[in-house]
Amino acid sequence: MSPLLSVFDLHVGFGRDPQANRIVHGVSFDLAAGETLAIVGESGSGKSVTALSINRLVDFGGGRIVGGSIKLRRTDNSVLDLTTATEAALTKIRGAEIGMIFQEPMTSLNPVLTVGTQIEESFRLHRGLTGRQATAAAKDALDRVQFPDAARRLKYCPNQLSGGMLQRVMIATALACNPRLLIADEPTTALDVTVQAQIMALLAELKRETGMSMIFITHDIGLVAGIADKVMVMQAGRAVEQGELNQILDKPSHPYTQHLLHSVPHFSAGRAARSDFSRDETATTAPALKVDGLTVRFPVSGSFFHRPTGEVHAVEGVGFDLLAGETLAIVGESGSGKSTTARAILGLVKSTRGTFTANTGKTADRTSAVQMVFQNPYASLNPRLRVDSILAEPIIAAGGRASGKTRDRMAMLLKRVGLPENSLERYPHEFSGGQRQRLCIARALMLSPSVLVLDEAVSALDVSVQAQVLDLLIELQREFRLAYLFISHDMAVVERIAHRIAVIYAGQIVEIGDAASVLSQPKHSYTKRLISAVPTVDRRRENFALDTRQVPSLVRPLGFEPAAPQWRQFAPDHMAQAEA
Structure with missing residues (x-):
């Protein structure tokens, strides 16, 4: 045939x-x-x-x-x-x-139309359905892709749904007429x-x-x-x-x-985890960053006068320490609180309570001790500024002035991240995605920080460029004794760069410890589910199983305080929350 x-x-x-x-x-x-x-x-x-x-x-x-x-x-x-x-x-x-x-x-998806209207369009065009028939067909299409509460959510606009739910809408629309x-x-x-x-x-x-x-x-x-x-x-x-x-x-x-x-980084359940750092050897030194009891809550308004009726417990009691030369990866699903944790540490989101201390023993100076590299290198650089102005921004923002020494440091850092010195006279659009992310790394290092927060810093890059940037980050860490807080959803990348891993679920750390131990012997049920979902080259034509469990709602009544978590120790540097 x-x-x-x-x-x-x-x-x-x-x-x-x-x-x-x-x-x-x-x-x-x-x-x-x-x-x-x-x-x-x-x-x-x-x-x-x-x-x-x-x-x-x-x-x-x-x-x-x-x-x-x-x-x-x-x-x-x-x-x-x-x-x-x-x-x-x-x-x-x-x-x-x-x-x-x-x-x-x-x-x-059209941001001003409900998802129901957009799914119905396929049935109207190709099957001639109208009115209630088209609406019923749209609901059936969402049911087919395991969309929870489909009848009610037909009336939602795209901005009211998560990325995973929106992709289900796209699949429902694409499969509406049973294409071959x-x-x-x-x-x-x-x-x-x-x-x-x-x-x-x-x-x-x-x-x-x-x-x-x-x-x-x-x-x-x-x-x-x-x-x-x-x-x-x-x-x-x-x-x-x-x-x-x-x-x-x-x-x-x-x-x-x-x-x-x-x-391509291949996930190997902890066998490829880094072993070039020992916490025992640095146990007597102060952490580059110590976070204790970090809590971030956002008010929920529901009354006519917009008085808060509850709070979103986005981050609840998160704590960890990060040593010089060490990488702690924070992993979890969208909405788990990992990016909110990073932004709270940098002061980009106001924390409800909690403390941050840098290696000076004082409250962390967020303009110098802690710097951030964002996910999208295209949106992170001002397209109207030359590279020399972009690299001078941290110095000026910290109250300093660009000088000859500043330009010398720019040249040194550009060379260190693998870019030519004449890059200083160029604009961001003249660089590839990988080169732009190298510029972002150089900018973050201008103030000689002790901690770099990397929020999905390689997820927007091609796989071979991603590997180059990861190698660069590891080299810079060894050279400058940098501490990395590495936020990612890619477990293969996490395995390649992390020394320790903290798993966040519903705003709380549920498991934390040595990367090899957490990845090879996960103890919390959520960590097990996270790792079992990672695709690998060894799993050929896998029979994917559909799991419809949802992350619990983080909305709580005003004044609600959760019970203190109970921890179980499984190894010298590996513990997880006890489960009911």
């Missing part, structure tokens, strides 16, 4: 002269009914452009298919070349026969590991139910191992290698595939 989709010698270009500005060069592949093809590669490799070309959405982004064919076998076994199809024919196919899930649900082909473009990149596991379980379950084919675009090799039948590796707009899953993962032949597999 002929394949469901056949792409042959596809060429795609952009701009006024797309023939001269080709982004995709001669890509070919076949996809059978019920089969999953994973397309992997770094940013700029052409994988998303290839996917957008299949249903001709690339036309709306300034792109043009300038060569090749994309043939789709229809339900009546006729074959349609999508490269020459009319817009009217494509409108009938998009959504009905080819569904698509985009990477960022918040920008893919689903294109998923990085559908779990922005999600926490447990939510990611649920989305993967959901896709696998729906695939088994409907027998649909899937093109899954990702840079996460662990996810590829769990869901793909075939893999295509793309570099610079070309398919450099493709074949069966086991062949690509176990015996890659192209140098780029080998590089990609080598660069």
Whole structure:
């Protein structure tokens, strides 16, 4: 039988002269009914452009298919070349026969329309449903993706839902009309590991139910191992290698595939945890940062006069110490309180109570002793300022003046993070994502801090660039004896950089200790669930299990004080909260 989709010698270009500005060069592949093809590669490799070309959405982004064919076998076994199809024919196919899930649900959904209205649109366009019929179909679509309280939440706008819930809305919309082909473009990149596991379980379950084919675009090799039948590796707009899953993962032949597999941090349940730091050897020194009883609560207003009726217990009684030269990773789901903890330490969020002390023994000077590197290097740098002005900002903010010594330090730090000295005269848009994050690291080091807070500092980077930045952070830590508070949802990255791990659940630390011990022998049920959700290369075509448990509400009545947690010690540097 002929394949469901056949792409042959596809060429795609952009701009006024797309023939001269080709982004995709001669890509070919076949996809059978019920089969999953994973397309992997770094940013700029052409994988998303290839996917957008299949249903001709690339036309709306300034792109043009300038060569090749994309043939789709229809339900009546006729074959349609999508490269020459009319817009009217494509409108009938998009959504009905080819569904698509985009990477960022918040920008893919209309912020001023309810999610119900947006799901109903598919049923109105492709099935002719209206009124209550369309609403009932939308509710059924949300029920199908295990969406809690679907009937009520049809009336919610996107800003009222979490990232995981929004991605379920996107999946429900894409699958509304039972498409025979689903294109998923990085559908779990922005999600926490447990939510990611649920989305993967959901896709696998729906695939088994409907027998649909899937093109899954990702840079996460662990996810590829769990869901793909075939893999295509793309570099610079070309398919450099493709074949069966086991062949690509176990015996890659192209140098780029080998590089990609080598660069990606592979989770190994603590076996790869760092062992270059000993707390015993530094036990007599004061911590670089000590946090005690940190609590952050936000008022909830519900009365007519906006008087607070309760509080969100975002962070509750968090405490830890961080030694010079040590990395403490804070892990947990979105909404668990890990980023709020970091922002409270830096004074970006007002704490309800709790103390922070730096290695001077005084209250931490948040403009010098503790500095932060943010997640998005594109949004962290002022596009109107040159690099020399950007690096001078911390000095000026701390009350100092830019001088010759300041410029000497800039040059030293740029060299240390692997950037040329002439970078000082350039603007942020002249740098790649990895280079921008290196600039952010250099800026954070301008005041010679003792602690760096890294909030998802490598999650927005390509896998090979991510590996380079992680290596740089480890080198800088050894050289300057920096203490890192490393916040991440990527357990493979955490394993690579952390000496200790604190697991946060519902605003509280539930387990803390040596990284190797926590990852290899988790004691708290939430930590076990977190680690079991991590995809690895060893788990091939995994049967993802759907877990519908929800994080408990953090809203409490005014004046509510939780009971003090009871701790159990499992090793010299490993303890967890006792569970009821």
